[in-house]
Amino acid sequence: MTNQSSANLPSGTCANCGAALDGPFCGQCGQSREEIRRPAWMLVTDTVGDVLVWDGRFLTTLRALFAGPGTLARSYADGQRARWTPPIRLYLLVSLAFFAAMGLAGVRVIAVAPYPAAETVRAQDEDDIQRRMASIETARARGGTDVASISCGVMPGPDEINADGQLVYAADGGVNVTMMQRGASPEPRRIDRATADCLRAVMADAQVPAIIAELTIGAIRDPAGFEASSSAAAAQALILMVLAMALINLLLHPKRTVIEHVILSLYFHAALLPGFAIVLLLANLVAGSIGASVGVAILALAGQFALTWLCDRQFYGSSWYGALLRLPVQITGYAAALTAAALGLILLPAL
Template sequence: MSEISESLAEAGQGALAGTAAERHAGSHGDGHTHESHCLNCGTALIGSHCHACGQAAHVHRTLGAFFHDLLHGVFHFEGKIWRTLPLLVWRPGRLTREYVDGKRASYVSPIALFLFFVFLMFAVFHATESHDESAGGDRVIQINSSLESVEEDLDRLKSERAEAVAKGAPTAKLDADIKDKEEALETLHDFENSGVKETLGATGARSDIPQVDKALKTFRENPDLAVYKLQTYAYKFSWALIPISVPFLWLLFPFSRRFHLYDHTVFVTYSLSFMTLLIIAAMLAGAFGAGWVWMALIFVPPIHMFRQLRETYRVSRFGALWRTWTLLWFAGAALLIFFILIMAQTGG
């Protein structure tokens, strides 16, 4: 979202620059302005960009240039994304090390890449999941209802439909409502017969932390609603995975003078970006009937972690191997903490 705001800001800036250009050198027929001083801060220009504020020396005032700026601001076109992705996939350690060492102009920043992939992941998820759009949030409410109340609603809707048929009235809306209720009833029956409810109730899991205890209670009473809320809020709190994961990575290099928290943060953010990209690829493969890809991709994260650890921190093969094994466990712990945080926020 920050890139979208940045693009809008650039559009507004271009409009102001156009006014200034009329006062200074004017614009040529090719839609470019040719300035001797920066239109933003007035500094004398030396090269293609102002050395004081960084604005481009020439302001493009054509429709094509406007959409070019839009694509550049939102998607980081002009080569950055295409230089970053191959390294992220195949040489993640080199990408991380070069970014940490200051070579950044050629690459998309880790946080921008991560946020874009998270947005893309949830867009793909909602586009590929099988659901009836007419059901929407009502289905969640139905699943949260008791079995008896859904059965009563279904009987009532069927009676209303019979009356509508007798009167010759349209029944499309009632048919859709009946279908939703029948699907909700089937889900509740499956849930009742699965034994999950009894198992969760029997465990009586509790926590001394009130918010976490609330989350556990919500999950025990209605796992379907809990999963729905997890899908809804995971996008908003996805950034929290970064601060959750960094301390775990620090434990692999405790008290190291060579590597600092900043190094670990860049590592984690690029790693999370790749894992998010992996989930996107798996979802798209599943949507096209290649569900087996999920199984194949299980082996990719450890290999990617090994390669990133080895080149980023310049450790031996053995050092990268045991750290990869440990990092896999740490990743599971980080995901568990993230799940508890989300459920604690949405519990009750």
């Protein structure tokens, strides 16, 4: 490689490495001989072309992906790579599109729900306050762990709302953490030092790990911040799941090379995320109906089973019963790995 600047090179010489050119691309480094000094707006068209066109392979790859992700992965692993978008590029694009779509749709990947809800606290009348206080006294009279669970915070009533309008953690309060909920993050609750210490002691008595106690207090104090950090952890966990699935298949198909399992896992997850998005859309449409929600959950589980079984057959050439026998191991291992990855990444910031 030479140190000459591109301005001093002859017209038939590559501006990048100085090799002689005999075509539109350099035979040594592959760079195009196209002149870079062009109108600035052409940089935009170049970028759009690289991202969306990819020599016409992208749409072709998408069609093949949804027709049979295992067949597509097998074709790529067997060397037919010129016609398909590389698996890691496709996976990254699909995952970015998925999380962007969740954000635009107002879906919180990890959702915090303090209770009682802010609407309940702000709208309660004297009868509501008396009922809540009576329930606390009843629980205290029963003794045992019920006493500890409601002994922290202020009593229900006007004291739950500060003069500045901020909500305060109440004695019968708590927090639930769910997934894929629409709407804005809930209001934060103020927890003073004494209440925080009380909650730590309560959870320690219940043998709750200290790190979970800190996360709980943090989620109550700052639901939006907790949701943001947890959602970022969920995105990272999804990347780890590519490796987890590859490892599971390596254990089930040890004669195959590692790169084959990784290729299948990337295409598998690229097909899984759009299906997951459809399930989320259906779940939001039927929200409030228990029967319909159960139906959507069954549909999601059946789709996961079918996709895993189909990929095993298409990619590894398994018989239908052989793929069926491996299915429980794959699904159980995947669920365990997903849980471990998500919890680990959510807990990591608190360590």
